Amino acid sequence: MSIAVLPDLLISQIAAGEVIERPAAALKELVENSLDAGATQIRAELEDGGIRRLSISDDGHGIPRAELQLALTRHATSKICSLKDLESVHSLGFRGEALASIAAVSRLTLSSRHTQADTAWQITAEDGRLEPPAPSALTRGSRIDMHELFFNTPARRAFLKSVATEFAHCEEALRRCALANPEVEFELHHQGKLVWKASLGAESRITQLLGDEFFRAARDVQQRVSPLSLHGYAALPAYSRASRDMQYLFVNGRYVRDKLLTHALREAYRDILHHQRQPAYVLFLDLPPELVDVNVHPAKTEVRFRDSQAVHRFVFHAVERCLAASKHASAAPFPEVSTTASPFTGSRITSAYPSSTTTRLAPTQTQFYLREPPLTRGEYPAAATNQALNILQQSGPSALSTNCDSADIPPLGFAIGQLGRRYILAENAQGLIIVDMHAAHERVLYERLKKQKPSAQQPLLIPCVFSASTLEMATAASVESELLQLGLEIKAVSPTHLAVRSLPSDIAVEHAETVARALLNDYAANPDASSATSITAHQETILATLACHSAVRANQALSLSEMNALLRDMERTERAEQCNHGRPTWRQLNLNEIDAFFMRGQ
Ligand code: ADP
Ligand code: MG
DSSP: OOOOOOOHHHHHHHHHHHHOSSHHHHHHHHHHHHHHTTOSEEEEEEEGGGTSEEEEEEOSOOOOGGGHHHHTSTTOOSSOOSHHHHHTOOSSOOSSOHHHHHHHSSEEEEEEEOTTOSSEEEEEEETTEEOOOEEEOOOSEEEEEEESTTTTOHHHHTTOOOHHHHHHHHHHHHHHHHHHOTTSEEEEEETTEEEEEEOSSHHHHHHHHHOHHHHHHEEEEEEEETTEEEEEEEEOGGGOBSSSTTEEEEETTEEOOOHHHHHHHHHHHTTTSOTTSBOOEEEEEEOOGGGEEOTTSTTOOOOEETTHHHHHHHHHHHHHHHHHSOTTTTSOOOOOOOOSOOGGGTSOOOSSSOGGGOSOOOHHHHHHHTTSOOGGGSOSOHHHHHHHHHHHHHHOGGGHHHHSOGGGSOTTOEEEEEETTTEEEEEETTEEEEEEHHHHHHHHHHHHHHHTOSOOEEEEEEEEEEEOOHHHHHHHHHHHHHHHHTTOEEEEEETTEEEEEEEETTSOGGGHHHHHHHHHHHHHHOOOOOSHHHHHHHHHHHHHHHHHHHSOOTTOOOOHHHHHHHHHHHHHSTTTTBOTTSOBOEEEEEHHHHHHHTTTTO
């Protein structure tokens, strides 16, 4: 065959392969055109998942009659006219090929009334033939009707999935547009029925499109480090997902799938989310268009950042900080109070809590808390303590809500008892707090260990010697110096025995062997710690193992004062709402929920 230039229609059909792979892609292009035209109302009407018919109408500025044919011509656009424009593009479209591509693979009618025109005009395209413009009854804006997608390219049509699947993709595409443009009204119709109409306003739109549950678990992200800005919502791990279906990232208003950003977010969640769960977020990154290349892929869902490292760092820190700021940590800090002693010092409580709690601690509990820092480092106001103390001494804990000004009750309240030896029950101003004591303590320990890196070391008077497998012996020899950095000294004392000679100061002696074995197992299972992030990641895994193995176990009896000490610690701890595995550590049950349960006042 000799070389020949391809016919125009075929060129467009080839181009359509990249831009319009299914109805949802056409919907996205058409809605983006409406948004570029300044529309405030956009309506999508679909038949058979958009395959039989896809119609987008808007109230944008419209197209003059003289430009209707051009709009359907390949490489014709009103949005850029030079390379310089492309480098600072503010519109969603700029390639001038969407309408031409759609027209090449469907039967298309474009109707439009330009804002300065008296009447509307329409133009029809089929198989590359353009009919001359004819008058139309449209009263404002533009409407694009796409019929029978891929009717002339049966091979492509065969790739389409069921009506339900194609509709789902279309709905998702419209949802993305609606999330990014809360000031624009959107309507979705399918088979002649209204599916949804998106309400106005960012918050209500997110609640409506992503659900109440997402919104309740969502943290507000607002970060600006010129010229970068990030805003939106990131859900706490309580609302994590099995798949990535709730990850919405927008760069300058454009929905993108970007490995770099996804990685930054994954990292931001690493500490609080189980590795098999996916975080949920809706985040908008804005930056000057010169700093991001949007012309990477015809579908424009990929971007390239001029300084990708800076963007990664910025997004990571913004989200990590937002997730770390535990609800209580972000409240006003509590000033110092001096209590003479606390359960965390391992000695008797003399004044902090009512008499019923001043019992001697059992030896196991004492050991467990022995190395915790004393309660006196920074707590809720002395006055509040004393007031609470007096009330409690007079009438017991239940008097809290009636006699004590609610402002004086610490956020997680005062302990009232233990349930099933697994949960701490506490009363605060809103009602009942239920704490998973192991999970909560694990998180408190973990955060403390991380802060103290490299950990303060406590030499053991009597080394803890245990018999070790060949693998454990070998692992211990190879990671000795790394463990030492974490405050843990493990040395061989014979060919078959290891000795723990020192421990991080937060870990109780009784846990020495368990912790040492767990760590050696971790190292053996995960020998690769080469890159910078994976070293930190690895160290954090190690600290997490340390925390998990030294945290209070289920079935351990705690005194009220120990429980209160843990509650106070949680209030001071970042990320206290989840354990290291991403499970929640506490829940609130409000009085009104309990009232409702007993049908009070109904
Ligand atoms: P691009 O959006 O990249 O410019 P398109 O093929 O999507 O290319 O559209 C071609 C041109 O048609 C646009 O530049 C715009 O001027 C015009 N146009 C398309 N859709 C609309 C619309 N809904 N309202 C007003 N103008 C539109
Ligand atoms: Mg376009």
